[in-house]
Amino acid sequence: MSGTYDVVIIGGGMSGLMAAIPLAEKGRSVAVISKGDPVCCLSTGCVDLCSKGDDPIGGIESFPDHHPYRLVGVEKVKESFDIFQKIMIETGLPYIGDCHANRKILTPFGTSKTTCLVPKTMKSASCDPDEYIHVISFNGLKDFYPSYITSGHVNSGCSIFDAGVSSTSAIAERFEEEDFLQEFVSWLANLALPEGKIAFPAVLGIRSAMAIFNAITEYLGRDIFEIPTIPPSIPGERLFSSLKNLFLEKGGSLYWGKEIASVEKLNGRIEAVTLSNRGRSTRVQGTLFILATGSFVSGGLYASMDDVRETVFNLETYLPGERENWFNEDFFIPGHTIEKAGIRVDSTLRPLDSEFSNLFVCGSILAFTEVMKYGCGHGTAIATGVAAANICEELL
């Protein structure tokens, strides 16, 4: 029955959607409630599994026992990455890489970032300072810094194209126009660049990114790649909307909303949640519930001066000591202690010390995830999201 779902997922980011899609695929009725667009839209679109060392799967073997990866199990993490890659092929935005090897991509500041899976448009990224690359940028584009990049690559060049617009989303939108793409590739061809790869800021289209990428590659007959920009991030947006649209395609129900206004409980179970609205709240009822609201930036956790609160169910939240211990002295050293804050769960992703028997938690709201410290953003979301889907599937 509509309005009453097998699984209600609160949070429409990576972990929420990675839980939602496999469930919807199995024919379960699934609702995703999302308070706005997820932080995924601000990300590079790359999937980090564990950015320490060359072998990310090997790397997580040494993670502490309570890290979400360890709770899920290393084998399951691998499986979830396979599932993610299959899903992305289905959306038409394939992801390249495997979970045994990290790779490096260029950043808009010319530095390199270690990651695991990348969208195909970043596959050829080169961080070798001796390799010739030619960087293309656009007139007035503020979120991309070609001179930083070329200064790190001795043998590199740079050319600027005037797209008539200067923001990432407006340029990406122009690439969707066939005439513009034609004009752009002929301009590129006329540059008669020396042999080597060509790098672009990640603005090569939004909806038709793969087709545009392939068209440019084919026309130039050489490797090209995108470099993520600082937000607004087009690759992040592509990733989110591909997953969201696949979920809708599989018959999932989406509730865009504001905060959850109230939670109905019955005999130790969550019966329903309501979405806040100016007038009457919308009620969404379910058998099982998954909490995937993310950490502080996404609003899943809220920090006051001396406390951290889980914002939907007011779950017991793990806090790493007093506030004076939350942060490192040096802001730029990744791994502030506060990153450990979150919801502690058992191996079936049920929150510890919780009154609810039908609630499961996944994604970066989990305690001890420490995304910055371990470099496991999106990775934990995928692994725990898929795990939550499996657990729910077994119970239904």
Add this chain to the structure above:
Amino acid sequence: MESDFQHCIRCTICVENCPVFRVNPEFPGPKQAGPDTERFRCDEETSLDKWIGLCSQCKRCEVACPYGVDPAEIILREQLTYGEKHFRPLANRLFANNYYLGAFSSALAPLVNTFASLRFIQKIMNVVGLSTYMPFPGFYVHTLRRSWRWKGRRNSSRKVAFFYGCFLNYNRPDIGRGIRDLLASLGLKVVMPKQVCCGLPALGNGDMRTARKFARRNAEILAGYIDKGYDVVYACTSCGHTLTHDYPGILNVPAGKKIAENTYNLNEYIVKLIEEDHIDPEFGPVPLKVAYHIPCHLRASAIGYPAASLFEKIPGLECHVLDDHCCGLSGSYGFKRKNQGTAIKLGRTAAAEVRACDPDYIVSDCGACRMQLGHFADLPVLDPSEIIIRSLIRPAKTTKK
């Protein structure tokens, strides 16, 4: 103010979601036009932000914001301030009074419909700031109001007051009559209260006074029905968003809260009746492939996509839900010459997405979306109710409790 612009962390998710920003470089986007500039605005000052009117009020930024900032509403307030302090162009004045324009056009429908299609009349319209890239909708002498006949039960435990809105009344009375028949067939008592424009066209054209006038009038009437045990049901998602969001919000009319609490989207209401076991209709097959374009104001209503849930129950119906694109018309926005370029670009993009599904029909809850997409995708359009009627009334009987 309900939304606090200081909660903005400048993440730019709203900018990524702004359809106008993508195609019109003149518009600085919801972040700058909203929370960023808000810091420098104060009550005593005259607004100088001429570009503020480029926002189409699609509300996609509000839906996208993870921090509860409502950029569109901040912008709307500024549009109203701007409208108050500056001379409002003729096009804005006309569209703000859409309701009277509709009444006039319907009364003289054959004449108006012919006139609107003449080239030299269109030239004149262009000169006064109206855009004519697609034909204006046709008007009917027999408006929904005039052609309303009593149907359904005189007494039922469920009583519905139907807020039909201007578009169904003046331009598509047939859809309005269909909805009446649909609700009646579900065993409800259906009435059509006297009503005026919801006020949105006036809000969107910088005319707070007219918007308030309409809203107060409607609020008084609808509150009377609610007190007598009626639920208010709307079909147009923009009227609905105004009733449930703006009446208690920016328009702040008496009884606004009461109206918001007792007003339902038509499809949401049918879902509710099913869930409460009030009805148990048998959905007959509708062997069609449809592209369901989600209107921006349905997204913003935070009620999910209830028509899509009903479509799931209809055998043989293949439905593609599309919610990534604003159709670009945004009510009267695209009918203003200065916004024509934006509206056409966005319309083409949304239409391309629809066409990619290769559907038999485009379905959308909003009359303006239907016009725009039908025009650019060159496909026939339906209101969700027309599909549900095909499923419930035409092929099979309904069982009532």
